Amino acid sequence: MQTPAPGKRRYEKNRQQILAAARAILLEEGLQAISMRNLAEKVDYSPAALYKYFSGKEEILENLRQEAWALMHESEPGLPPGLPLQEVLLRMARNYIDFATRYPQYYLLVMSPSDNIPGNFEEFLQDPNFMPLIQFTEEAVASGAIRIPQGYTPLHLALFFWFSVHAISTLKVTMMNNCQDAFETTSLEAIQMVMAAFIKETPASFQSKGKRP
Amino acid sequence: MQTPAPGKRRYEKNRQQILAAARAILLEEGLQAISMRNLAEKVDYSPAALYKYFSGKEEILENLRQEAWALMHESEPGLPPGLPLQEVLLRMARNYIDFATRYPQYYLLVMSPSDNIPGNFEEFLQDPNFMPLIQFTEEAVASGAIRIPQGYTPLHLALFFWFSVHAISTLKVTMMNNCQDAFETTSLEAIQMVMAAFIKETPASFQSKGKRP
DNA sequence: TCTGTAGAGTGAACAACGTTTACTAATATA
DNA sequence: TATATTAGTAAACGTTGTTCACTCTACAGA
Structure with a gap:
């Protein structure tokens, strides 16, 4: 059990996928274009599903901010x-x-x-x-x-x-x-x-x- | 007719009153608290009425910006x-x-x-x-x-x-x-x-x- | 292997936003 | 006074972030 359970791995993968989509929207359409609905559609999720991965929009933006610094x-x-x-x-x-x-x-x-x-x-x-x-x-x-x-x-x-x-x-x-x-x-x-x-x-x-x- | 018609004077007075309310909200509750509905309620107007005085929220903010510089x-x-x-x-x-x-x-x-x-x-x-x-x-x-x-x-x-x-x-x-x-x-x-x-x-x-x- | 439960995922709704539209009522003009 | 303008409104439209009640799936323990 040194590697996380497959469920957890998929969960993490989806999380990164959501962040990647948010990043794409940011770079291609701008900051104001990042909306939960817009983002959800881009990753083929319902808007509510995003809240299983992030506490809200602010947490997603905070992740992108750290990306930017890095x-x-x-x-x-x-x-x-x-x-x-x-x-x-x-x-x-x-x-x-x-x-x-x-x-x-x-x-x-x-x-x-x-x-x-x-x-x-x-x-x-x-x-x-x-x-x-x-x-x-x-x-x-x-x-x-x-x-x-x-x-x-x-x-x-x-x-x-x-x-x-x-x-x-x-x-x-x-x-x-x-x-x-x-x-x-x-x-x-x-x-x-x-x-x-x-x-x-x-x-x-x-x-x-x-x-x- | 050197002074504007009474209608115009009232119109201008109302305009300034709206701006004053917006200023009050800005200083007391902050920038994010300025909403058309919030502002309309403060001046006892319906939200739509504000659009008889300003083209939109941005014009109101622009007036406050000039106030700030002055x-x-x-x-x-x-x-x-x-x-x-x-x-x-x-x-x-x-x-x-x-x-x-x-x-x-x-x-x-x-x-x-x-x-x-x-x-x-x-x-x-x-x-x-x-x-x-x-x-x-x-x-x-x-x-x-x-x-x-x-x-x-x-x-x-x-x-x-x-x-x-x-x-x-x-x-x-x-x-x-x-x-x-x-x-x-x-x-x-x-x-x-x-x-x-x-x-x-x-x-x-x-x-x-x-x-x- | 079967079953129960945790949790991924959803549709619908809520509350708020800026703005528009169709309408009424009051005012100014002729 | 009749008419045309315009102040003002209720209701709706199309957004937004977020929550709730509800499925259905996938994994864990028997």
């Missing part, structure tokens, strides 16, 4: 060692923004109101999606690659970075649909400009010891 | 002359964030998907809510109070500033409900840190000639 993190390219620090940061930003650009529906879903949101600053700082960035910044500061003004911490710089990337992605997805690359280009330049002000100008490479965000 | 801009305190530039910028940021904190429902409404959103970068740059910030930054750079690195423009700095303020406000409203001031304090420090890197350290005052954002 997809974004696994699409991170392996950065070649010896890359200048500002290039590393720039690529991190670009990767995040590219994800939002390529999968706007995924990004909209991730940013849509959920019940799973941290309620305070401490929880946010320990969010697995944000913590690596803080760690990365701290290492960079500790190594001397980034110089932080007196009275401030690596957290401040990480926050700024996160703010910028988050704002650019959101704006691109929600407002700048019909725009050329002008917005993204200019925005990334803005990030670059600010980062350059803190990065100690050494062409010497910097490589984080932790896994990158 | 309210935010009129709540801007008159800055005393002779204020250091970084203090001016900091207060501008604080004013924006304070508005989102005081009226989270208004802010959520403003940021909710609308049909009136600019579709490209050029329109965005001419948005009356963003243009003053660019103007302000340009004046500050022209006067020498802010130094921009070579190859960059005041627009880059304005974008960064807008990104930060926007991101902080959104995070405060959507995620950081139960948190103390730690998040806002740290975030404002982050803005301050970055701004300080560009502001030429002169205690000499700077006063914009244009109206402030």
Whole structure:
């Protein structure tokens, strides 16, 4: 009985099938097209049957949200060692923004109101999606690659970075649909400009010891 | 006939009354509580009657959105002359964030998907809510109070500033409900840190000639 | 192998939503 | 005053998420 009973396996398979259909609707027709009836018809179930697999629509969306985070993190390219620090940061930003650009529906879903949101600053700082960035910044500061003004911490710089990337992605997805690359280009330049002000100008490479965000 | 006919005046009064009720629901019960039926009952109308005054729910929300922008801009305190530039910028940021904190429902409404959103970068740059910030930054750079690195423009700095303020406000409203001031304090420090890197350290005052954002 | 029970699956309904339609009643205009 | 406009309504339409009472199937224990 090391493998689950066949009933349980079928159950799990159906569950994944429902999630796959929901994912397909999200990517092809958009977030607002995900309705229980629409979804049920796509998997040849009655709407009520979905409630045998999920407690409700919100649980299905929550699963897709986790998928989105995983997809974004696994699409991170392996950065070649010896890359200048500002290039590393720039690529991190670009990767995040590219994800939002390529999968706007995924990004909209991730940013849509959920019940799973941290309620305070401490929880946010320990969010697995944000913590690596803080760690990365701290290492960079500790190594001397980034110089932080007196009275401030690596957290401040990480926050700024996160703010910028988050704002650019959101704006691109929600407002700048019909725009050329002008917005993204200019925005990334803005990030670059600010980062350059803190990065100690050494062409010497910097490589984080932790896994990158 | 210089004043509108009494029928038209009553019509306009009813319209404003409906908007007032919608505003009350927004502030007291939240954005998701605004429904045509809920609103109709509050103003002692049948739901269908609202369609004699508005083309639909979206038009009502659009009116509230404009209210929100107006309210935010009129709540801007008159800055005393002779204020250091970084203090001016900091207060501008604080004013924006304070508005989102005081009226989270208004802010959520403003940021909710609308049909009136600019579709490209050029329109965005001419948005009356963003243009003053660019103007302000340009004046500050022209006067020498802010130094921009070579190859960059005041627009880059304005974008960064807008990104930060926007991101902080959104995070405060959507995620950081139960948190103390730690998040806002740290975030404002982050803005301050970055701004300080560009502001030429002169205690000499700077006063914009244009109206402030 | 037979049987009883847990559970997969369903049709119908409920409550709420935005909106439309056909209609009445009140008002403004001529 | 007669007429045309328009404010206002009840009822319905087509959605939505969710629940309930009910089958029928598949698996477990005798």
